[in-house]
Amino acid sequence: MTIAANSVEITQQIEWISAEQWRDSLASAHRQGWVCLDVLTAIDRPEQREFHVVLHANRVDSALGQWWGVVVPQHDAELASLVDVFKAAAWHERETREMFGITFTGNVVSHDPTAQGLLLSDEAPVTPLRKHVPLGARVDTPWPGNADPDPRRSASRRRQAPPGTRPEWFETGDGQ
Amino acid sequence: MIEDIAIESRGTIKLSAPDCTSCMLCVRECPVWCIEIDSHTEQVTPEGARRPRSVAVLDAFTIDWGLCMYCGICVEVCPFDALAWAPSPRGGVGEAEQLVAGIEDLSG
Amino acid sequence: MIELPTPAYQSVSGGARQYRLASHPEIRVVATDLGLACCAVEFAAALTRGLLLPVADADPVPTLHLLVVSGTLTHALRPSIEAAWERLPEPRAAMAFGACTASGGPYWDSYSVAQGIDETIPVQVYVPGCPPRPEALIAAILSIAEGAADVIRS
Ligand code: SF4
Ligand code: SF4
Numbered sequence: 001m002t003i004a005a006n007s008v009e010i011t012q013q014i015e016w017i018s019a020e021q022w023r024d025s026l027a028s029a030h031r032q033g034w035v036c037l038d039v040l041t042a043i044d045r046p047e048q049r050e051f052h053v054v055l056h057a058n059r060v061d062s063a064l065g066q067w068w069g070v071v072v073p074q075h076d077a078e079l080a081s082l083v084d085v086f087k088a089a090a091w092h093e094r095e096t097r098e099m100f101g102i103t104f105t106g107n108v109v110s111h112d113p114t115a116q117g118l119l120l121s122d123e124a125p126v127t128p129l130r131k132h133v134p135l136g137a138r139v140d141t142p143w144p145g146n147a148d149p150d151p152r153r154s155a156s157r158r159r160q161a162p163p164g165t166r167p168e169w170f171e172t173g174d175g176q
Numbered sequence: 177m178i179e180d181i182a183i184e185s186r187g188t189i190k191l192s193a194p195d196c197t198s199c200m201l202c203v204r205e206c207p208v209w210c211i212e213i214d215s216h217t218e219q220v221t222p223e224g225a226r227r228p229r230s231v232a233v234l235d236a237f238t239i240d241w242g243l244c245m246y247c248g249i250c251v252e253v254c255p256f257d258a259l260a261w262a263p264s265p266r267g268g269v270g271e272a273e274q275l276v277a278g279i280e281d282l283s284g
Numbered sequence: 285m286i287e288l289p290t291p292a293y294q295s296v297s298g299g300a301r302q303y304r305l306a307s308h309p310e311i312r313v314v315a316t317d318l319g320l321a322c323c324a325v326e327f328a329a330a331l332t333r334g335l336l337l338p339v340a341d342a343d344p345v346p347t348l349h350l351l352v353v354s355g356t357l358t359h360a361l362r363p364s365i366e367a368a369w370e371r372l373p374e375p376r377a378a379m380a381f382g383a384c385t386a387s388g389g390p391y392w393d394s395y396s397v398a399q400g401i402d403e404t405i406p407v408q409v410y411v412p413g414c415p416p417r418p419e420a421l422i423a424a425i426l427s428i429a430e431g432a433a434d435v436i437r438s
Binding site: 185186187207208240241242243244245246265266267268269270271272274275 | 379380383386387388389390392400402407408409410411412413414415416417419420423424427
Binding site: 141143144145147148149150160162163164 | 198200203204212213215230233
């Protein structure tokens with residue numbers, strides 16, 4: 001994962017694991033001292049029709065942290081739960097399920113279709129962190145960038161998408 | 177009280193209206209859509225020139241400080257240095273609507 | 285509902301977070317820190333720089349109780365800040381400290397964030413910034429004190 005901070009690149013390696021090995025590899029990492037899970041989340045990659053599920057764990061005997069990642073196909077968005085490895089995974093997996101629609105096999109709550117609403121209200125959109133799900137306010141609010149003082153320039157101007165939006169939000173009514 | 181803090185750190189953004197050409201770059205790059213510009217073009221013939229040329233006239237320029245996330249992108253993209261960070265923090269206001277600052281406020 | 289740690293004035297020693305201006309001991313505005321997200325570190329910065337001092341005990345003389353709300357208010361937390369406001373004794377006022385509390389800030393487009401705390405509690409002063417600097421907090425407390433002179437200097 002590359003994080004650009006003030007143009008200094010902080011690069012942390014992600015150790016990529018296959019979906020089949022996900023639980024066993026992390027159990028073995030845990031045995032080797034990576035015991036403190038602090039992040040488990042997903043990244044929607046609609047063009048690749050996949051998710052990246054990423055996990056960050058720390059040691060307690062040193063200040064080291066490490067990333068692990070797994071590719072999960074969107075047509076079969078299911079992954080083994082890590083609740084019996086890291087207790088903290090229960091919350092993160094539930095959240096990831098709610099935000100992205102990924103199911104974690106073995107996480108009782110994540111697997112229960114009635115267990116909605118960890119963080120989202122009933123009015124909230126379903127799986128809001130999927131990129132095709134529009135931020136409603138950005139679709140409904142007129143973008144101030146549409147204005148142009150110079151009519152000749154606006155005619156020739158290449159249409160720019162308003163920042164913070166995706167083109168598909170404007171193509172269909174609900175962006176689904 | 178604030179001399180020891182870098183001038184860039186979250187004071188306010190000032191507009192130099194005469195330098196603004198209404199190019200709209202800041203408006204279009206602002207991630208939270210909190211800059212709005214209203215302007216029109218006029219034909220002026222500078223002394224000695226044969227043909228008139230069109231110039232943009234700035235009618236309104238607002239920043240909604242209730243939305244601005246102090247990212248500084250507008251300052252970075254302005255090709256004419258019409259926007260710049262200034263050190264003194266903005267004060268509080270009594271009504272949320274007063275957080276929308278116009279040309280006069282931004283130039284002060 | 286999630287209980288927020290803002291016991292308004294029952295027992296200050298019991299963990300309430302209430303402060304007054306270091307520079308103006310005569311000004312009886314007691315600020316209660318209700319931090320919901322990152323802007324709260326600026327309140328903390330005002331403390332570590334000595335601009336605000338903890339209040340040792342409930343003041344018997346007339347005092348304006350000021351709830352300083354900083355950070356992003358999600359819809360889920362609205363009942364909690366409402367409860368914190370209700371527990372604040374009169375005379376009281378609330379400050380929206382930072383863009384999120386003023387209008388949702390950079391999360392104006394969010395499905396989960398309230399468009400400002402004034403949908404939930406009355407706000408006397410809105411302080412812009414993302415985050416504002418500690419000086420802006422002090423200036424806003426002073427401006428509130430000016431507006432409430434009759435209450436706190438009687
Ligand atoms: S600093 Fe404020 S006005 Fe400028 S681009 Fe960022 S959010 Fe927009
Ligand atoms: S980028 Fe600069 S010149 Fe262009 S509209 Fe904005 S302030 Fe004016």
